Amino acid sequence: NAGVTQTPKFRILKIGQSMTLQCTQDMNHNYMYWYRQDPGMGLKLIYYSVGAGITDKGEVPNGYNVSRSTTEDFPLRLELAAPSQTSVYFCASRLTTGAGYGYTFGSGTRLTVV
Amino acid sequence: GQQLNQSPQSMFIQEGEDVSMNCTSSSIFNTWLWYKQDPGEGPVLLIALYKAGELTSNGRLTAQFGITRKDSFLNISASIPSDVGIYFCAGQLPRGGSYIPTFGRGTSLIVHP
Numbered sequence: 001n002a003g004v005t006q007t008p009k010f011r012i013l014k015i016g017q018s019m020t021l022q023c024t025q026d027m028n029h030n031y032m033y034w035y036r037q038d039p040g041m042g043l044k045l046i047y048y049s050v051g052a053g054i055t056d057k058g059e060v061p062n063g064y065n066v067s068r069s070t071t072e073d074f075p076l077r078l079e080l081a082a083p084s085q086t087s088v089y090f091c092a093s094r095l096t097t098g099a100g101y102g103y104t105f106g107s108g109t110r111l112t113v114v
Numbered sequence: 115g116q117q118l119n120q121s122p123q124s125m126f127i128q129e130g131e132d133v134s135m136n137c138t139s140s141s142i143f144n145t146w147l148w149y150k151q152d153p154g155e156g157p158v159l160l161i162a163l164y165k166a167g168e169l170t171s172n173g174r175l176t177a178q179f180g181i182t183r184k185d186s187f188l189n190i191s192a193s194i195p196s197d198v199g200i201y202f203c204a205g206q207l208p209r210g211g212s213y214i215p216t217f218g219r220g221t222s223l224i225v226h227p
Contacts, residue, residue, distance in 0.1 A: 004156075040123070042202065042219040043157075058214075090156050102147050103215075105156025 002026050006091050006106035013081040013113045021076040021109050023091030031094050032074040033058075033103065034066065036087040043090065049074055081113045120203055120218030128226050133190040135201060135221040142183035143205030147215060148175075151200040160201075161188070193225050 007022045025032065034046040045058030049068040063085060065077040074093075078085060088110050092103035120137045127133060137146070145164055149157035161172050163179035163186060170177055176189045186203055200222050204215035 040219055042118075042120075043217040045214065048214070092156070102149070102159035102162060103157070105158070107155050 004091055004093055004104050004106035006089075006109050008109060009107070010110045011112070013078075013111065015081060015083065015113060017081050018077070018079045019081065019111075021078075021089055021091075021111070023074045023076065023106060024072050025074075025091075025093040025104070026072065027093065027095070027104065028071060029093035029095050029104070030071065031096070032068065033092045034064070034074070034076045035090045035092065036060065037090060037108075038087050046076065046089075078111075083113050085111065086113045087111060118203060118205060118216055118218040120221055122221060123219070124222040124224070126224045126226065127193055129193060129195060131193055133193055133197070133223060134187065135203075136185060136187045137203035137205070137218045138185045139205055139216075140184070141205075141207075143207055143216075144183075145206040145213065146177070146179050146186035147204040147206065148177050148186070148188050149202040149204065151202065151220070153199065157200075157202055190223075193223075195225050195227055197225050198223060 004025045030051045033048040035043040037043050044060045046064050047066040049055045052071050055066050088108050090108050091106045094103050118137050118139050147162050148160045150160050151157040161177040166183045167181050168179040174191045178187045200220040202220045203218040206213040206215045
């Protein structure tokens with residue numbers, strides 16, 4: 001049982017390049033989320049999904065896209081990388097959205113855009 | 115949207131000391147969660163609180179859900195070096211049938227041996 005797996009762990013992009021951050025979970029969780037973490041700013045929600053085929057915007061969706069074709073996978077796409085997207089990205093999942101259920105987080109992808 | 119104020123922003127303490135941190139909000143929440151993030155890792159859930167006034171412990175950690183539902187506190191007793199990390203609070207309210215947490219900015223804890 002690997003939990004939530006994110007790849008890659010580190011990446012450097014040039015301005016204007018595109019990339020996909022991968023996230024997969026093996027816990028059969030319906031709910032999956034993408035957050036970005038900037039120093040001293042906490043976690044900001046980018047996109048989330050309540051099940052395969054369903055996605056919705058979070059707090060800071062601009063410049064990102066997601067898809068959810070399977071329960072296990074929830075990739076995050078950056079089409080035209082900008083320096084403002086330099087951050088640490090965390091994928092998370094949880095079994096239900098009930099009040100008492102916390103997230104299981106991946107170990108993060110550190111992205112630098114130069 | 116809701117705003118969470120988490121304080122202090124950082125703490126530098128000696129091993130063995132007790133630690134207190136808190137989160138306050140301008141709005142009420144139905145649930146409070148406390149997470150710890152070790153360096154280079156994702157956050158891990160420590161304690162979940164479900165009702166106003168609730169006091170819950172997890173080993174040396176104790177958290178409380180404020181009576182007003184606008185605040186929560188986390189205490190760590192007899193700190194040890196492995197307590198080092200960033201501690202996040204998160205408040206939850208239902209949003210369209212699901213609970214999306216709002217995270218505080220974190221408290222960075224450094225413990226000197």
